Amino acid sequence: MAQRFKDIDYIGLFLWLFRAAIIVIVVWGTVAKLFLGQGNAYTTKDWINFLVAGLSQGSIFALIALGYTLVYGVLFMINFAHGEFFMAGTMTATIFVALPLSASGFLDKHPVIGMLAILVVAMVVSVSVALLTERVAYRPLRRAPRLVPLITAIGASFFWQYFFAGLFGSGLIPFPELAVLRGAWMIGGVEFLKTRAVVMIASVIMLIGLYIFIMRTKTGTAIRAVAEDKDIAALMGIDVDRTISITFATGAAMAGVAGILYGLVFRQVNFIMGFVPGIKAFTAAVLGGIGSIPGAAIGGFFLGVFEAIGPPLFLEGLGIPGSHQLKDVIAFTMLVLVLIFRPQGIIGERLAEKKA
Amino acid sequence: MKRIIFLVLFSILMLMVLAACGGQALECTDAIGCVEVAPDEPILIASSLVISGPNAPLGLDSQYGVEIAIDFRGDVLGHKVELQPEDDGCSAEGGQASAQKVVSNPQIVALVGTSCSGAGVPASKIISDAGYVMVSPSNTAPSLTDAELHEAGYLRTAHNDKIQGAAMANYVYNDLGIRKAAAVHDGDPYTEGLASVFSESFQELGGEIVAFEAISADATDVIAPLTTIAAAGPPELIYYPVFIPLGSLITKQAQEVDGLDGVILAAADGVQSPDFLTASGDAAEGMYVSGPDLGFGNEIYDKFLGAYKEKYGTDPTAPFHAHAFDATNMVLDAIEKVAQVGDDGTLLIGRQALRDALFATSGMSGITGTLTCDEYGDCADAKIAVSQVQGGAFVPVWP
Numbered sequence: 001m002a003q004r005f006k007d008i009d010y011i012g013l014f015l016w017l018f019r020a021a022i023i024v025i026v027v028w029g030t031v032a033k034l035f036l037g038q039g040n041a042y043t044t045k046d047w048i049n050f051l052v053a054g055l056s057q058g059s060i061f062a063l064i065a066l067g068y069t070l071v072y073g074v075l076f077m078i079n080f081a082h083g084e085f086f087m088a089g090t091m092t093a094t095i096f097v098a099l100p101l102s103a104s105g106f107l108d109k110h111p112v113i114g115m116l117a118i119l120v121v122a123m124v125v126s127v128s129v130a131l132l133t134e135r136v137a138y139r140p141l142r143r144a145p146r147l148v149p150l151i152t153a154i155g156a157s158f159f160w161q162y163f164f165a166g167l168f169g170s171g172l173i174p175f176p177e178l179a180v181l182r183g184a185w186m187i188g189g190v191e192f193l194k195t196r197a198v199v200m201i202a203s204v205i206m207l208i209g210l211y212i213f214i215m216r217t218k219t220g221t222a223i224r225a226v227a228e229d230k231d232i233a234a235l236m237g238i239d240v241d242r243t244i245s246i247t248f249a250t251g252a253a254m255a256g257v258a259g260i261l262y263g264l265v266f267r268q269v270n271f272i273m274g275f276v277p278g279i280k281a282f283t284a285a286v287l288g289g290i291g292s293i294p295g296a297a298i299g300g301f302f303l304g305v306f307e308a309i310g311p312p313l314f315l316e317g318l319g320i321p322g323s324h325q326l327k328d329v330i331a332f333t334m335l336v337l338v339l340i341f342r343p344q345g346i347i348g349e350r351l352a353e354k355k356a
Numbered sequence: 357m358k359r360i361i362f363l364v365l366f367s368i369l370m371l372m373v374l375a376a377c378g379g380q381a382l383e384c385t386d387a388i389g390c391v392e393v394a395p396d397e398p399i400l401i402a403s404s405l406v407i408s409g410p411n412a413p414l415g416l417d418s419q420y421g422v423e424i425a426i427d428f429r430g431d432v433l434g435h436k437v438e439l440q441p442e443d444d445g446c447s448a449e450g451g452q453a454s455a456q457k458v459v460s461n462p463q464i465v466a467l468v469g470t471s472c473s474g475a476g477v478p479a480s481k482i483i484s485d486a487g488y489v490m491v492s493p494s495n496t497a498p499s500l501t502d503a504e505l506h507e508a509g510y511l512r513t514a515h516n517d518k519i520q521g522a523a524m525a526n527y528v529y530n531d532l533g534i535r536k537a538a539a540v541h542d543g544d545p546y547t548e549g550l551a552s553v554f555s556e557s558f559q560e561l562g563g564e565i566v567a568f569e570a571i572s573a574d575a576t577d578v579i580a581p582l583t584t585i586a587a588a589g590p591p592e593l594i595y596y597p598v599f600i601p602l603g604s605l606i607t608k609q610a611q612e613v614d615g616l617d618g619v620i621l622a623a624a625d626g627v628q629s630p631d632f633l634t635a636s637g638d639a640a641e642g643m644y645v646s647g648p649d650l651g652f653g654n655e656i657y658d659k660f661l662g663a664y665k666e667k668y669g670t671d672p673t674a675p676f677h678a679h680a681f682d683a684t685n686m687v688l689d690a691i692e693k694v695a696q697v698g699d700d701g702t703l704l705i706g707r708q709a710l711r712d713a714l715f716a717t718s719g720m721s722g723i724t725g726t727l728t729c730d731e732y733g734d735c736a737d738a739k740i741a742v743s744q745v746q747g748g749a750f751v752p753v754w755p
Contacts, residue, residue, distance in 0.1 A: 040567075040584060040587045040588045041587065042587050043587070045614065046583055046586075046587050049579065049580075049583045049613075049614060050580050050583060053577055053579035053580045053583070054580070056577075057576065057577045165408075170408055170409050170410065170412055171410060171412065171413065171631045171634075171635075172410050172600060172601060172604060172631060172632075172634070172635035173634075173635070174634060174635050174636075174637055177637070184612075184614075191614050193612055262576070265577075266576050266577070266605060266608075266609075267608055267637075268601070268604055268605065268608075268635050270410055270601070272409065272410070275574075276574045276576065277576065307577075307580075308577070308579075308580040309580075311580065311581075311584075312580070312583075312584055316584075321568065321570075322541075322543075322568065322569055322570030323570075323584075324569060324570065324571050324575075324580060324581035324584060325542070325543055325569075325570035325571055325572050327572070327575075327580075328572060
């Protein structure tokens with residue numbers, strides 16, 4: 001017994017106290033909110049609204065997080081320029097397709113064709129930017145120590161941000177509102193904003209599609225093989241460089257879709273729009289277990305929902321004023337907790353079974 | 357390479373200073389040092405305004421005001437005036453970085469800036485500690501000229517938000533007949549200060565503030581906080597004195613929140629720019645915006661507007677160009693007053709003397725009115741107006 005007590009070091013003790021403290025705070029806040037009537041009185045409808053807001057924001061995080069997870073799974077590299085792939089496609093598609101189509105009235109007459117055109121352009125631009133970045137900035141550094149491509153990625157991120165600021169200006173650009181998506185659907189007495197519902201459905205379809213692509217197709221198998229061991233994969237006749245390019249392209253295509261969904265929901269884009277969602281999506285990828293596709297999806301939804309529900313639930317319960325400002329605190333506290341107590345993430349599985 | 361250039365420039369500078377010291381009878385007796393401007397050198401003034409990013413229309417507009425003031429003035433005591441523009445980034449980090457850059461150059465006489473109060477807080481500390489002086493054309497947060505928090509080298513020609521918040525509360529309560537309102541800020545000193553003053557004044561008038569919420573400036577989804585506000589009231593009016601990106605998000609998403617149907621939207625001078633209207637589209641129609649009264653109706657302003665249009669090809673994009681013009685003139689007037697002129701045209705400007713002259717500004721007639729500085733650096737002749745967005749433009753509705 002005495003021996004066992006000695007084995008608990010101070011750091012371990014601190015971590016236990018930290019975990020206990022977080023749980024106490026969350027439970028205390030929640031109880032105070034729900035049973036003691038602290039703060040505003042929310043109806044069930046309000047809670048559903050919070051949930052829907054969180055899920056729609058989370059689905060965008062999830063789509064972006066896929067890009068981080070795919071690239072990490074294959075290269076062990078955090079591609080911090082991924083948020084810029086997201087921005088590049090969205091801005092270009094907004095300026096060259098969405099705004100002209102909307103101005104000519106085409107978008108309201110044929111919303112499906114119009115949206116498809118916007119999506120295709122966004123995906124093509126995102127993929128091109130990603131492939132270019134991979135070829136110029138990452139491929140020459142493939143054998144370099146891991147820190148080197150990480151720093152390069154940050155540099156690439158700044159480059160693309162200010163490249164697009166120079167190209168399109170640094171002001172806010174409005175994304176057109178679709179007439180068919182205006183308003184809300186009533187389901188069981190609860191309002192669901194149409195844009196939000198569409199965004200959620202679209203991202204779930206994309207996530208399932210990507211999962212099938214990685215798990216069932218030949219290219220997907222090649223990606224998984226490269227993730228497992230690049231050298232052996234090369235010996236088996238897989239073109240590693242090409243497979244890595246495909247991985248980047250897949251992630252960027254998802255980011256392009258995410259960007260257009262972002263435009264639909266928030267209706268404004270600018271050159272810096274990739275930064276915060278990029279950081280949040282990275283957090284989501286780590287939350288879910290970086291390298292895992294279901295992990296990225298679950299991490300994204302989790303993060304979105306916690307950010308929306310956390311402030312009114314336990315922060316308000318604790319009597320903190322202006323609680324919504326602190327949603328980032330919740331997001332990053334979750335990240336810290338996961339990194340401390342479950343470094344492999346919620347799902348923890350990786351693209352490849354075995355890691356060196 | 358950069359270092360070598362720097363060293364060379366620095367030694368040239370030192371040589372010039374030495375040469376000047378040797379030949380002149382001018383002697384610096386100022387408590388916190390002097391700037392010496394050699395005969396052929398320009399007088400160097402810095403600006404620190406938000407000239408990049410989504411809030412650039414706000415800062416560029418002010419910078420144009422500064423440039424026009426310099427153009428109109430011509431030479432000061434036989435020297436050209438040169439502007440070194442910096443970017444305050446509308447953030448505390450940007451304010452700090454630009455202020456550090458300014459105080460690292462001993463030739464800079466004064467700073468016109470910052471745009472955003474959030475940048476002004478760290479900048480005023482750095483500038484004051486280094487013995488420099490700054491005049492802000494657009495900081496409005498009450499804390500900057502608060503008796504306890506004021507920094508010795510800080511002045512402003514923009515109104516104090518104690519006035520704007522109270523004026524808006526009055527308008528909302530008396531003219532619009534609103535009794536239940538909500539206020540939103542993003543944690544920045546400008547937005548928090550203005551939202552607080554508005555709330556206090558509104559409550560003093562007898563109104564009820566149902567929610568006082570904070571949303572971070574880089575948020576994307578504001579449905580959740582707006583739902584909280586709707587659940588707390590719902591209010592008849594939401595006042596959100598924030599900057600353009602968050603402002604247009606709130607404007608657009610407020611219509612989508614269940615329970616906020618028909619709520620009146622109101623914001624402040626941080627969004628008073630065509631960029632905000634473009635970003636918000638139809639959603640902004642009918643909303644109210646408080647800000648400085650730009651109906652100056654004097655001759656200099658007409659001349660100013662002509663020069664602005666001619667030089668930059670556009671009408672002013674934000675409310676503070678005239679304040680920037682006045683701030684620059686205040687600085688140049690003070691330099692003219694305190695500079696000692698040597699036989700060969702060398703200028704010696706005492707930094708404490710310059711500060712004293714600026715704080716002693718009294719009855720100066722500028723575009724924005726008659727400027728008189730108090731001991732805490734508030735110089736504005738503050739007049740507040742309320743505009744309404746009608747047909748995609750800001751139309752003054754009060755007074």
